[in-house]
Amino acid sequence: MDTTTPLISQDSANNESATETGSEALSSDMVDKGTKLLDVLPMQTEFFLDLVNTNYSQETVDNYKRDLEILAAFILSNKLAFVSLKKLDISRYVEFLRTGRYLTVLKKYKPTNVYGKAHGTSEKKKSSSSASRRLSMYSGRLSSRSVNRMLSAIRSYLRFLIDIDHQVPLPPDSIKLIKSEKKETQVAEFEELVRLVEAPETYEKKRKIRFRNRAMLEMLFSTGMRISELINLDRHDLKLTDNSHLGDSKIYIIGKGRKQRFVYLTPRCSFYLERYLQTRDDDFPALFIPYRGLRHSTQDPYVVRISVNYLQSKIKEYRTYLGIIVPTSAHSLRHGFATYIAENGANPAVIQRLLGHASLSTTSKYVHSSDKVAEQTHQKHHPLKDLSE
16 A cells, blocks of 8 residues: 555545435434544544654643643534535535634533643643643634644644554545734833833832732843743742852753753842742742742642733833833743844844744744834935935
């Protein structure tokens, strides 16, 4: 057999006839009995194991689980069979995602907490970043970018089935991605981002919270780290001469896609980080911890860690207080980091390394010329700029 050729189901050309056969389609009785989402798609467990063996992160595996659960819920709700899926069904699936109908369907077929234990958690439960993203996925209509990521998950799943010589209903490449919206991300002015980083000094009354939040914002803007990378830092990731003094300004981190890199602290950031560390009189491993709530009271030391939702909500709160018009989040500080060091002459290849991007084209989305630089370049280099005498 030529293994390069997908094993396409003979029934894919006639979805209606397949639906009528009790052996391949999901009957009403099966749906009513609460068919498990895991049973709808073949070889799911093996697919997830293959992802783990291929060194995908736990967060990525969780995302694939969620995406395939939504596909399985779509198949159940429409009384389809996986082996007889057609291109038109994929088109209907896209509409199913874009309109937000997946919310009610998931609630029907998965009544338990859809962003809880069923998705799996990392061994140490280090942060809620993946849980936060899962929660956002269950909040309404999906963007074209989110839909395309979910379609890519189906492609990967089908390719896995082909690799193990399992029958598939249609070739992976026949699933076309939809056109994405082209939006140029706006970055707040440098002075506004500085005011945002300094905002805890004004708006936080409690000393420990003020010092902690200032240190987190300083680190985001100093290093260009992702929020998940910041939240997942432990104290032992820093080179400390004692419990509160830094012996080195660089930090070795494992980021998205398990890519390893160094990030660097500015002297200013080091000062505020050491100031915060001097307030720590506990043994929790996390670099940034909560001082109240369920995360603080748990017996699991690895759960005592500040959450992504908390930091994002605080940034939004500070932005509102300061009257910053441009939408600003933790990712905006990363974007601003890249933009403003580029304005100061940093090489794009170096910025790529600092951000942890695999491709320079990805970095180019972050490092766009600001309006100020565009105006200065126009005035300096336009060939017909002077008034003729």
